[in-house]
Amino acid sequence: MFKVIKDKVWNSDQKKLRNPILVFVVLPFVCFAIYQVFVASPRYESQAKLIVKEPNSASTLDPALAIMSGFGVSSSNSDVELVKAFIYSNDMLNYLDENIQISQHYSDSVHDIFSRLANDASNESRLEYYLNNVTVEIDEKSQVIALNVQAFDQETAHQLNTAIVNRAEWYINKISQNLAKEQLKFVQQEHELVMNKLHVAKAQLLDFQRRYNLLDPEAEGVALQQITYQLESEIASKTSALRMLRSSMSEDAPMALQAKADLDSLKRQLEVERDRLTNQTSKRGANTEQVESLGVGEILAKFTDYKINLELTLQAYTASQISLEKSRIEAYKQLKYLIVVEAPTLPEDNSYPKVIYNLALFLAVLLMLFGITKIVLATVEELR
Missing domain, CATH: 3.30.1890 (Bacterial polysaccharide co-polymerase-like)
Structure with missing residues (x-):
């Protein structure tokens, strides 16, 4: 009698162990739950x-x-x-x-x-x-x-x-x-x-x-222009005076000759001053070195270029100095x-x-995998 009961229990346990959902879902879930609750x-x-x-x-x-x-x-x-x-x-x-x-x-x-x-x-x-x-x-x-x-x-x-x-x-x-x-x-x-x-x-x-030998070519150029204008004014005055003298006396008269000599001198001086403004002859500088022949206009143009270059460089230096201090x-x-x-x-x-x-997610994954496996196996069984 005891042996019969024992065989029935053993057969029942074997059937349970052969139950797929118990093996592939319940047992893994229980193991994972034990780990999550007591071990992790x-x-x-x-x-x-x-x-x-x-x-x-x-x-x-x-x-x-x-x-x-x-x-x-x-x-x-x-x-x-x-x-x-x-x-x-x-x-x-x-x-x-x-x-x-x-x-x-x-x-x-x-x-x-x-x-x-x-x-x-x-x-x-x-x-x-x-x-x-x-x-x-x-x-x-x-x-x-x-x-x-x-x-x-x-x-x-x-x-x-x-x-x-x-x-x-x-x-x-x-x-x-x-x-x-x-x-x-x-x-x-x-x-x-x-x-x-x-x-x-x-x-x-x-x-x-x-x-x-120039301190300020701009000022010198203005001065030369004023001298030229003054000479032209004096020449015009002397020409008018000489014309009046010739109308009242002969050209060989001493006063007429003196007036003519003064007028010629003023004209020569005007030519010299105009030549200085337009085409200055070569001369030696402060250290006696030979310098390029330039007119006052050309000297003024070059001086202006150097001066503008210096002013622009000075502005750049000021901006650079400010940036340097800020950067420091x-x-x-x-x-x-x-x-x-x-x-x-x-x-x-x-x-x-x-x-x-974690347990809910793990159970859902197990059930999903189990269901997919069952469907695949059933499909294979039907195709045989």
Whole structure:
């Protein structure tokens, strides 16, 4: 009797074990539920919100130099993308390893084997695990950066989030200062070029004045013109007087001869002055060197060119000096700030694993796979 009952129970158990839904759905679900509820290590998530800002200030460069330099102000979208890329970088992971031994925390043997990082993990595996536990989301409208960091205990999650925020602030400021220093380097080079041009322009003007013994060719040209006008006026007066004398006495009269001699002298002097204005003869400069034969008009034209060149160079030097001083200030001040909108939180409850969600999702996947398998097998059976 006992043997008959035992055989019935055994046959019943074998039938249950051969039940597909029990083997492929119920048993995996029970195993996964045991892991989620009793084995899986809890993970805590610390949250922070950040935004990149820069102080409102006038552009460092003079407009002309700004166009030549090619430097521009980076957009806020570029700044937040830089922050995101740096947080996800190997440099950030190495910094966290050196300062708070984050890899050691993630690979601690007290945590379950499926959740923790392997002790002999490669650099690529460490980075992948880090990226799975750190998320950065950017709001497209407000450009606010949401930083979420997971760890196996509350203090480590908070400490890790704080370290990432501080390092990201250091990075964004370092980038802006490096840009400002490169800008300063460019402005210094341009300033040296402008200074050299100014020295050359001064030297050319002084050499031209020294070569022709001229302090101000413009004033000398005006004076020569006045002398010419005065001589023409005197010639006209002497001509009229000579004509009156000849009408009342002979041409050989002493007074007429003297008047004619004075008139001829004035005409010769007028020719000399006109020649100085139009075609000056060669002469020696202050240091007795032979100089080029130039008229006063040509001298005045060349002097004007040198003077205009000096004035333009002096204006460029003034603008360059202002840009240089502004660049020096910008290079040594904080240009951008990573403002903490929400400080890193200290979590009280674990955020992961989400037991109910994971179990529901796992059961749905099992049922879906089981149903698909049943349909495939039934179709194959019908086709035989």
